Amino acid sequence: xxxxxxxxxxxxxxxxxxxxxxxxxxxxxxxxxxxxxxxxxxxxxxxxxxxxxxxxxxxxxxxxxxxxxxxxxxxxxxxxxxxxxxxxxxxxxxxxxxxxxxxxxxxxxxxxxxxxxxxxxxxxxxxx
Amino acid sequence: xxxxxxxxxxxxxxxxxxxxxxxxxxxxxxxxxxxxxxxxxxxxxxxxxxxxxxxxxxxxxxxxxxxxxxxxxxxxxxxxxxxxxxxxxxxxxxxxxxxxxxxxxxxxxxxxxxxxxxxxxxxxxxxxxxxxxxxxxxxxxxxxxxxxxxxxxxxxxxxxxxxxxxxxxxxxxxxxxxxxxxxxxxxxxxxxxxxxxxxxxxxxxxxxxxxxxxxxxxxxxxxxxxxxxxxxxxxxxxxxxxxxxxxxxxxxxxxxxxxx
Numbered sequence: 001x002x003x004x005x006x007x008x009x010x011x012x013x014x015x016x017x018x019x020x021x022x023x024x025x026x027x028x029x030x031x032x033x034x035x036x037x038x039x040x041x042x043x044x045x046x047x048x049x050x051x052x053x054x055x056x057x058x059x060x061x062x063x064x065x066x067x068x069x070x071x072x073x074x075x076x077x078x079x080x081x082x083x084x085x086x087x088x089x090x091x092x093x094x095x096x097x098x099x100x101x102x103x104x105x106x107x108x109x110x111x112x113x114x115x116x117x118x119x120x121x122x123x124x125x126x127x128x
Numbered sequence: 129x130x131x132x133x134x135x136x137x138x139x140x141x142x143x144x145x146x147x148x149x150x151x152x153x154x155x156x157x158x159x160x161x162x163x164x165x166x167x168x169x170x171x172x173x174x175x176x177x178x179x180x181x182x183x184x185x186x187x188x189x190x191x192x193x194x195x196x197x198x199x200x201x202x203x204x205x206x207x208x209x210x211x212x213x214x215x216x217x218x219x220x221x222x223x224x225x226x227x228x229x230x231x232x233x234x235x236x237x238x239x240x241x242x243x244x245x246x247x248x249x250x251x252x253x254x255x256x257x258x259x260x261x262x263x264x265x266x267x268x269x270x271x272x273x274x275x276x277x278x279x280x281x282x283x284x285x286x287x288x289x290x291x292x293x294x295x296x297x298x299x300x301x302x303x304x305x306x307x308x309x310x311x312x313x314x315x316x317x318x319x320x321x322x323x324x325x326x327x328x329x330x331x332x333x334x335x336x337x338x339x340x341x342x343x344x345x346x347x348x349x350x351x352x353x354x355x356x357x358x359x360x361x362x363x364x365x366x367x368x369x370x371x372x373x374x375x376x377x378x379x380x381x382x383x384x385x386x387x388x
Binding site: 013015033035066067068069073087090101109114116117119120121122124125 | 280
C-alpha cells in the first residue's frame with residue numbers, strides 16, 4: 001500500500017468507509033456520466049481502499065463527476081462513492097498550480113444567458 | 129405567513145423570473161417573503177469534503193441570521209436549497225464541522241442547525257396547501273402537457289433533504305395538477321442535466337439534457353418545468369428547435385393566478 005498518508009487524508013476528507021462496499025456496481029450503473037469516465041464510481045471506492053490513488057489523481061474522471069448524488073442515493077450500503085471522488089479531486093486541486101479553472105478563462109466562456117450559478121459551481125468544483 | 133427569503137446569486141441576475149414570480153405569487157397566496165439582509169452566495173454546490181470548512185461558512189451565516197430572526201428560511205433556487213440544507217444538516221449532526229465553523233464565526237450563540245430550511249415548493253405544499261392554490265387559480269393551465277423536471281438538487285441525498293421520494297417524486301406533478309395542467313411522467317425526470325460540466329465540456333450537458341428532453345417528449349410532454357437556473361440553461365440549449373418550452377415553476381404559478 002503506497003502513499004499511506006495520501007490515502008489517510010483522502011479517507012478523512014471523504015468521511016466514508018470504503019470497506020462497506022459489497023461491489024454490487026449499482027453506483028456506476030446509475031452514474032449519468034459513466035460513458036465519459038475512465039474510472040467509474042465503484043473504482044474510486046476500491047482504488048482508494050487499496051491505496052491505488054496515483055492513477056486517479058491523473059485522470060480526467062476527477063472532473064466528470066457531476067455531484068448528482070445518484071450513487072449516494074442508490075448505494076445499498078451507504079458507501080457514498082461521490083465522497084471518494086470529491087476527496088481525490090480535492091487532494092489534487094488543493095496542490096499549488098493544480099487549479100482546473102482560472103478566472104482568466106471565464107470571459108471567453110460567457111454567453112448571454114450563462115447563469116451565475118454555472119460559474120460559481122464550476123469554481124467550487126474545479127478550483128481552490 | 130412570513131418567511132425569510134434567500135434568493136441567491138442567480139435569481140438576482142439571469143433567473144429574475146424565478147425570483148420575481150416567487151415573490152408575487154407568494155404574496156397572492158398570503159405568504160410574505162422577506163429578503164434576508166446581506167445574504168451571501170451559497171457557492172452553488174454543497175462542499176462534500178468533511179474538512180471543507182471555509183466553503184460552508186456563507187451558508188451558516190445565512191442560517192444564523194434566520195435563527196436570530198426567529199424565522200424559517202425559504203429558498204427558491206434548487207441549488208441554494210441543496211447547499212444550505214445540507215450545510216444545516218452538518219451543523220446539526222457533525223461535531224467536527226460544527227466546532228470548527230463556530231470557532232471561526234464566533235456567533236454570540238453557537239449555531240447547531242436550529243433553522244428550518246424550506247423550499248418554496250414545500251411551502252406551497254405543506255403551509256399553503258395545493259387545494260388552497262387550486263381554489264385561487266383563475267386561469268387554469270387546462271390541456272397543457274407539462275413534464276416536471278426535478279433534476280438532482282431538490283431530491284438528493286434524500287436522507288438529508290427529505291423533500292420527496294427521490295425515485296418517484298410527486299410534489300411537482302401535484303403542483304401542476306393544482307394549476308389545472310396535465311403532468312407527464314417520464315423516466316429521466318430525476319436524472320442529472322449535466323450541471324457545471326457545461327463550463328468545459330459541452331458534450332456532457334448535450335448528452336444529459338438531450339436525454340431528458342427526448343425522454344420527456346417521447347412521453348408526450350410539450351413543456352418542462354424546473355426550479356433550477358442551471359438546469360434551465362442546459363435544458364434550453366438542447367430544447368432549441370424541438371418545440372419544447374422550458375419554464376420555472378414560479379412562472380407557471382403566476383400564469384395560473386393571472387399575475388404575470
